[in-house]
Amino acid sequence: xxxxxxxxxxxxxxxxxxxxxxxxxxxxxxxxxxxxxxxxxxxxxxxxxxxxxxxxxxxxxxxxxxxxxxxxxxxxxxxxxxxxxxxxxxxxxxxxxxxxxxxxxxxxxxxxxxxxxxxxxxxxxxxxxxxxxxxxxxxxxxxxxxxxxxxxxxxxxxxxxxxxxxxxxxxxxxxxxxxxxxxxxxxxxxxxxxxxxxxxxxxxxxxxxxxxxxxxxxxxxxxxxxxxxxxxxxxxxxxxxxxxxxxxxxxxxxxxxxxxxxxxxxxxxxxxxxxxxxxxxxxxxxxxxxxxxxxxxxxxxxxxxxxxxxxxxxxxxxxxxxxxxxxxxxxxxxxxxxxxxxxxxxxxxxxxxxxxxxxxxxxxxxxxxxxxxxxxxxxxxxxxxxxxxxxxxxxxxxxxxxxxxxxxxx
Numbered sequence: 001x002x003x004x005x006x007x008x009x010x011x012x013x014x015x016x017x018x019x020x021x022x023x024x025x026x027x028x029x030x031x032x033x034x035x036x037x038x039x040x041x042x043x044x045x046x047x048x049x050x051x052x053x054x055x056x057x058x059x060x061x062x063x064x065x066x067x068x069x070x071x072x073x074x075x076x077x078x079x080x081x082x083x084x085x086x087x088x089x090x091x092x093x094x095x096x097x098x099x100x101x102x103x104x105x106x107x108x109x110x111x112x113x114x115x116x117x118x119x120x121x122x123x124x125x126x127x128x129x130x131x132x133x134x135x136x137x138x139x140x141x142x143x144x145x146x147x148x149x150x151x152x153x154x155x156x157x158x159x160x161x162x163x164x165x166x167x168x169x170x171x172x173x174x175x176x177x178x179x180x181x182x183x184x185x186x187x188x189x190x191x192x193x194x195x196x197x198x199x200x201x202x203x204x205x206x207x208x209x210x211x212x213x214x215x216x217x218x219x220x221x222x223x224x225x226x227x228x229x230x231x232x233x234x235x236x237x238x239x240x241x242x243x244x245x246x247x248x249x250x251x252x253x254x255x256x257x258x259x260x261x262x263x264x265x266x267x268x269x270x271x272x273x274x275x276x277x278x279x280x281x282x283x284x285x286x287x288x289x290x291x292x293x294x295x296x297x298x299x300x301x302x303x304x305x306x307x308x309x310x311x312x313x314x315x316x317x318x319x320x321x322x323x324x325x326x327x328x329x330x331x332x333x334x335x336x337x338x339x340x341x342x343x344x345x346x347x348x349x350x351x352x353x354x355x356x357x358x359x360x361x362x363x364x365x366x367x368x369x370x371x372x373x374x375x376x377x378x379x380x381x382x383x384x385x386x387x388x389x390x391x392x393x394x395x396x397x398x399x400x401x402x403x404x405x406x407x408x409x410x
Contacts, residue, residue, distance in 0.1 A: 035202055043072045044205040048212060056082065056220045062094050069187070069209065070096035073202065076158055077101055077188035081108075081117055082165075082217065083181070091117040091183075098190065102154045107147075116144045120162065121181045127207060128162035158189045159197065163207055165214035182217040185210045233307040236292040244306020248316040249384050251304055255318055256382050262318050263325035263376045264384075266391035267295060267332065269311035270369045270403035287311075287368055290339040298332050314388075322376040322408055329372040329406040336370050371398035374408040 035043065050068055055061045062080065070078035076098045084090040091114055095105035108117045119141055130136045133152045137145045152160070165183040187206060189198055198206075231243025239247055248264070255262040269291060295313055299305055304316040317325050373394030375381070380390040390409065398405035 035199070037201065040201050040205055044208060046072055047209055051209075051213065051216065054213075054216055056217055059092075059094070062092075063096075065213075066094045067096045069185075069206075070098070073187070073198075073206065074190050075187050076190040077155065077160075077186070079105065079186040080183060080213075081121060081186070082183040083121065089118075090114070091121070093117065101156065104151050104154050107151050107154075112147065116147055119144055121164070121184050123162065123164075126164065126166075127203065130160040130162065155188060158191065160189075161185075161187045161198075161203065161206065163187070163210045165210050165217065167214050167218055182214045182221075185213075235288060236307050238292070238296075238313070239304065239306045241306065241308055244304065244308060244314060245384065247304045248306065248314065251316045251318055252377065252382070252384055252387070255377065260319050261321050261376065262316065263320045263322055263374055264387040264391060265315040265317060265325060265329055266308070266373045266375075266388070266395055267291070267313040267315065267329075268371050268373075268395050268398075270371055270399070290368065291336060291370065294332055294335045294339050298328055298335065314391075322374060322379070322410065325374045325376065326406060326408055326410075329374055333370055333372060333404065333406055336368060369404035371395055371403050372406045373398065374406070376408075380409060 047065075047069055051065055053061075054065055062082070066078050066080050069075070075096070077096065079093060079095045082092045082094075084092045091108065093105045093108045095103055097103050107113050123139065128136070128139075130152070133149055137148055140148050163185040164181050165185065167180040167182050185206065231239055231246075233240040238244070252262060254260075269287060291313070292307075295305060295315065299315060300317075302318055304318075306314045306316075308314045317328070320328075373391035375387040375390035375394070377387060381387050394407035394409070398407045
């Protein structure tokens, strides 16, 4: 009789478990306690099903999963170490412990604990079985041995398995490249007696779970980087046009729902038309850095900043009246010139008194200014398009007056 394993939207036929077992193991060498073959399969499927909607960006999901693994496999302790960033410098640790056991996840929160966690992620081999702590400590760098022994003393005398979350990216030739680690599973048996030791089938099921979690972690990491690339402007670190419009629209909807005030600020870098010389790469970069730095320094953490165009920025100011927004805009306008002077002074110091190149001289001959239009809700509208249209009209008025203006419909 065939069995069907349902995972996601795919249904995979697997043969009778007894036939599969006979092809892969010598049953006379396996002790199935504390599980029989059917229970191992059910436990494996249970965890795989609950992990298919796992979000590694939400700590509650990861904690729920590690709790489930611990309870499903009758573990005294289950822990997961995850590389929380692309460079692997931050390791997040989640832990499930059975009642009566001492939690140790907090030991990895300190800077030294983080270093040891990163070291554990680099240990070779697929599975480490820790039965003799002193003997296993020889595989760990000498600087971490004392802390490892201290933690294992709190963990208890039951056997511990360390199972890596392995990532094996294919190289350009289509073969497997060097192994990378997304994290580590630490699992402890519930009892040190021989009657309840995990058998080979249980351990290989846990390895399957670790490999599955590693693939999920990689997919979600790639998706997170893609979303950041789609919504972030790499030159300034602000939201780009696409991400900014979505975030500002949400702020406007929230303000409208709660009846709060909101002001929208459109900042436009005035085109320097006093000279026919085109703006060079160094000059354009200096302009971008100067304006972005001022806008960022004059904004609150709750404000939404968006690079809307090549020389335009939008700032959404929740719970800020028109009068307050005008004061902030005046500060931005007056600070832009000072920021540019700092850029020029820094360039002078870096060149140790040498003459400026053409781009830097252009910054002197073409003074940098900005024009700012401010629209507020509800006076200028309750939708993003209405507020943006009002800002564009005000920017046009400012340009007609020679630029370097702050305009609002007061």
